[in-house]
Amino acid sequence: MELFFLAGSRPVAGNVIFDGAEAHHISRVLRHQPGDRIYATDGLGAEYELELRRVEPARVIGAILSSRFRPREPGCRLTIAPGIIKGDRLRRVVEGITQLGVSEVIPLRTRRTVAGLSEKRLDRLRKVAVGAMKCSTRTVLPRICDAMELNELANRIGGYDLALVAYEEEQNLGLADVLIPGAESVLLVVGPEGGFEPEEVNVLVAAGARCFSMGPRRFRAETAGVVAVALVLQLLGELGGSKSLS
Amino acid sequence: MELFFLAGSRPVAGNVIFDGAEAHHISRVLRHQPGDRIYATDGLGAEYELELRRVEPARVIGAILSSRFRPREPGCRLTIAPGIIKGDRLRRVVEGITQLGVSEVIPLRTRRTVAGLSEKRLDRLRKVAVGAMKCSTRTVLPRICDAMELNELANRIGGYDLALVAYEEEQNLGLADVLIPGAESVLLVVGPEGGFEPEEVNVLVAAGARCFSMGPRRFRAETAGVVAVALVLQLLGELGGSKSLS
Known part of the structure; x- marks a missing residue:
């Protein structure tokens, strides 16, 4: 199954319109013809089965045959806040976790974070997320947020059913010991290279996070x-x- | 904790000797001095606590203060046979799975494998495994085998407690349904880009593997x-x- 991305396009009168790179890919790279059936997602949960009506290099129109909402998406809304890491490596994290099924990525500034996160780099990460969404046949495009300070993240912990911190210094508790089965929204915090400083973990724990x-x-x-x-x-x-720890 | 690698060196009279890049790293990069205490592994399970006796750019001698066998290693001997994939991506697999704890990597040639695996590339993968072992503080260096054909891998399945195939077309069984708690040796087969052909999976299943x-x-x-x-x-x-599905 190949899945195309309808960026910002809403169905009008039962039709959807692709433009830009996606129209090019459908028309020129894959050489689809009117009458072909393809699948597309809006990245907001909708998946459409389409029959192509018009195929032009800069504009492709498809008629909606059927639609589904959030097929293949996890039931849990998972947010990850990874410490910002250098170069290509944050890109690889975004690629992997998008395929796995996260809903949101909050790049985290911490005391041991040495890398910056320019607008250009954020923009690249957002493109990587689109590619990984399509490749994994997901229908939800994870939101890649602007970089956030650890204190601000701590303030938001109450908005999640559960907040978890992967922490090297935790000796006893594993993930299965702290994860609540059936949690509908989970915030997962992972340190940068070099890990968190103990005071940073204290801030997160004081706000309600659990370490594992x-x-x-x-x-x-x-x-x-x-x-x-x-x-x-x-x-x-x-x-x-069928089995899980729940 | 920083862990150094004693490649092919056996203790003699309670001392170990580093040479090459590792001696350079200890003496020149980290500027260790005689009397400093460091940790080293032979990659075969032994971990030594050492007190440095002589520190020269090309030769470092440490006296063994204590030793342990396979600290921080998984109890299960896990072999992964990944389909050979292109360029940098097989390197990243080896890096990640070495940190996680595999014992052996068998690069697998399959029908949809397009990438080759030259001696030079194998050599690079072995160096990557050394780096990842040290970084993860493991004491077992995973063996990176020569590339293997799928039929030969099938012939070896009987040598493992359990052989598992990650297969896209499997609809029902998850890993928890097929994994045997307490298995001491597990072979994990993962396809290349594009996955396995059904006949290839049949060969593995006929030899005793289970799909998930x-x-x-x-x-x-x-x-x-x-x-x-x-x-x-x-x-x-x-x-x-403390919890697992077992």
Whole structure:
């Protein structure tokens, strides 16, 4: 299944319109013809089955045959706040966690964060998220927020059913010990390279977050982000099969 | 904790010797002095606490104060056979799964494998594994095998307690449905970009492997490899905390 992205386009009279790169991809790269059936998402949860009516390089029109809402999406709204890391590595985190199923990414400034996050870099991350959404056949485009300070994130913790911090210094509790089965919104905080300072963790815990360990081996920050999301979604029963810890 | 690598060096009379890049790193980059205490592993499970006796650019000698065997290693011997993928992406798989705790990597040639695996590339992967082992403070260096054909891998399935195939077309069974708690050796097979052909999966299943789904969203091959390893280790209780599905 190939899924196309309807950026900002709303259906009008049962039709949708692609333009820009997506129209080019449909018409020129894949050489679709009028009458072909394709799938598209608006990144807000809707998936359309379309029959192409007009196919031009800069403009493709499809008639909606059927639609579904949030197929293949996790039941839980998962937000990840990863410490900002350098260069290509934050991009890889966004790519992996978008495929896995996160709803929102809050790049986090911490005391040990050395990398900045320019508008240009944010823009690139948002493009990476679009590609990863399409590739994974998701119908929700994760929101990539502007960079946030740790104190501001702490203030928002009350808005989630559960806030969790992957913390190297946690010795006892694993994710299964702190995750609440059936949680509908989870904030997952993962440190930058070098981890959090203890006072930073104290701020998050005072605001209601719980710390967990991912075991005795140390992960690089980009591995930690992807692995933490995978572990949360598995425990919530969102990565296949019928069993979960709930 | 920083962990150094004793490549191929055996203790003699209670001392170990570093040479090459590792001696350079200890003496020149980190500027350690005689009397300093450091940790080192032989990549075969041994971890030594050392007191440095001689520190020269090309040769560092440390006296063993204490040693441990396989601290921080998973109890399960996990082998992953990932379909060979292009360029940088196989390197990232090796990096992630080494940090997570695999014991062995068998790069797999499949029908949809388009990338080759030269000696030079294998050599680079082995260096990446050394870096990831040190960074994760592991004491076992995963063996990166030569590329293998799928039929040969199928012949080896009997040598593992359990062989599992991450397969997109599996609709029902999740990892928790097929994983045997307490398995001591697990072979985990993950397809290349584009996945397996059904006949290839049939060959693996006929040899005793079981298929599982990682859910309805599609992962790129490099995400799939890292995620599959994370999920297996979590279910075996090897990624922190006290609870597992066993």
